[in-house]
Amino acid sequence: MTVHEVEVKINGKTYKEEVESRMLLSDFLRETCGLTGTHVGCEHGVCGACTVIVNDSAVRSCLMFAVQVDGQEMQTVEGLAQNGQLNPLQKNFVECHGLQCGFCTPGILMSTTDYLKKHSTPCKKDIQDMLSGHLCRCTGYDGIVKAIEKTVEDQKVNI
Amino acid sequence: MKPAQFDYYCPKTVDEALTLLEESGFDGKIIAGGQSLVPIMNMRLSTPDCLIDINRLQDLDFIDYEEGLVKIGTLTRQNRVETSDLIRQHIGLLSEAVPFIGHVQTRNRGTIGGSLVHADPTAEIPLALMTMGGSVHIASTDEVRTVNAEDFFVTYLTTDVMPTELLTEIHIPIWEGRVGYSFQEISRRHGDFALVASACQLSVDDQNRISDARLVLGGVESVPLLVTEANELLHGERLTDSLLDKVASIVSKVIEPESDLHASADYRRHIAQSLAKRTLQEAYVKAGR
Known part of the structure; x- marks a missing residue:
């Protein structure tokens, strides 16, 4: 098992956290960053509930490890509304x-x-x-x- | 569903990746897009001790044209392959095949090389590579070797790539002359694994006689099946209804599909024949244009 430091920009805010290599990006968003807007359904890439935007592409966050987004930019559903107003x-x-x-x-x-x-x-x-x-x-x-x-x-x- | 523990390495160069692979021996596993590997890790069908992430190897993400050839880096995302004008222009069969893979969200991440080394017998990219007569480059710390599609696929989910090797490039020849192609598959729902898939590429002379044909079926054997007997029969012929029927009966004879939850062997045999005829016909019409 290895622990890694991850620095990632999510919805414009920088998060610097330590993660286990096996932590899924979906769990990282919800449990480590507290961004529970991203939902976890099937955890094998079929249902699409956990889809987020990583470096300008929509991807399944259950099919990536948190350690893989080190240094990247992301957007989750929390980043859509501006100043409390739905987009x-x-x-x-x-x-x-x-x-x-x-x-x-x-x-x-x-x-x-x-x-x-x-x-x-x-x-x-x-x-x-x-x-x-x-x-x-x-x-x-x-x-x-x-x-x-x-x-x-x-x-x-x-x- | 959470994957088992593993060590994670993220090499910055191809050499570094190859050294890591050699050091980890049979315990190391390459991760590219992860669209097949991560589900099976989440389900713990696969529990590698060590993951070597090649996503930072930008040298392996390219689509290049060379005399008579299109070269594609192993890390090129399926979505980029799908939307590439160069690929559409020179090796259009691949552009036609890629939209059948999963969904746009998985193609954004999934890579061309990942699909090849995963070698699912129903997968689209292996079928396209075999149909176009492509080859791959496989690197280790010692050498880079070239393997033709015919020798690359060994059996279910198994290729000629050894545990200490990395698939680096895919080379696809550009066919000369009047060329036509077609890719079709049948699945229960859009984006599901194909029950059966069929791909055909052929060229015709100025009399519309077939000078070269490659008909390949997926989902009927453990690897993409090149229907050699049919391809030989088609040589020098104009495509007629009776010739199509002969091809269908060859297909029925040479395949040994299996029954599972999704389809019976009989049904697979039936659609293999229909798809073989349809792809052959469509490729022939396109070549004659």
Whole structure:
């Protein structure tokens, strides 16, 4: 067993912690950093609940070790709202009934945030394809797709 | 589900990684994207004593064009392969295969080399490498050796890479002339492991006669299966319905699929024949354009 020092920037704030090499990034976020917005579902990369953004890419935090993010920049769901105000994507999830129990939501929000940064005008099929990496057992996905489509439309208006 | 304890090393150069591998012997395991390794570690199906993380070896993350060849570094993320114009232009079969792998979130992290050395018999990248007739570079502290796809895959989850070796580069030849290709698979849900996958690349002469064909099936054997008998039959022929039927019957004869929870052997045999015909047909149409 080895213990390592990890320095990582999460949502703009620097965390310097000691971790065991086997600690999963998802557990590091929740238990060491206290960022419990990232949810842990299946712990083998299938459900998508633990998705976070590492160096501008949405990845499963249960499939990385905390020690691997040393020196990197990350964003978790806690970084989306600004000054206590939900961001436009989050507001659309509320408005379009994009969540019910909310367990899968943080992962979906992070995937979508990364995806919309890279694809400004996705069609419904693109959105569904991106969402195929996330399991939601409440909404039937309809509200989630609508919330994302609405965000895309709103962005177009703003441009 | 938490992985067992292990020592962790994060080398900064390829030489350092190779030295670490040699020192750790059979106890060392390379981690690249970790999209297959970490799940099996979380489930404790794998409990390596020592992980050597190659994610900082930026020298192994590249896509280069060379006369007649595309070279891809082992650490190149699947997502980068999927969106590369160079790959789409020269070795398009790979661009067509990659979107079938998992989901965008796993492709953001998963690497091309990781998929090859994991060697799942249903995986897309091994199938594509075999179809295009590629080869890999395998390095140790002593030497770098080149291995063709045909000799690389040994059996389920096992390749020619020894415990002290590291796969460093993937070389894929660019086929000359009028070339067509197709990649198709059937899975229960999008992103799941394929029940059966089929890939075909072929070239035709100016009379639309097939000059070279490589039909390869995944999920029907322990390694990607090059259907040599069919490929020989196709040589010099124009593709007709009766020829397609002959290929299908060869496929049925040479494969020995297994039954499991997801599909029976009979069903796998059925879709292997259908997919072989479909990919062959699509590749032929594309080549004739």
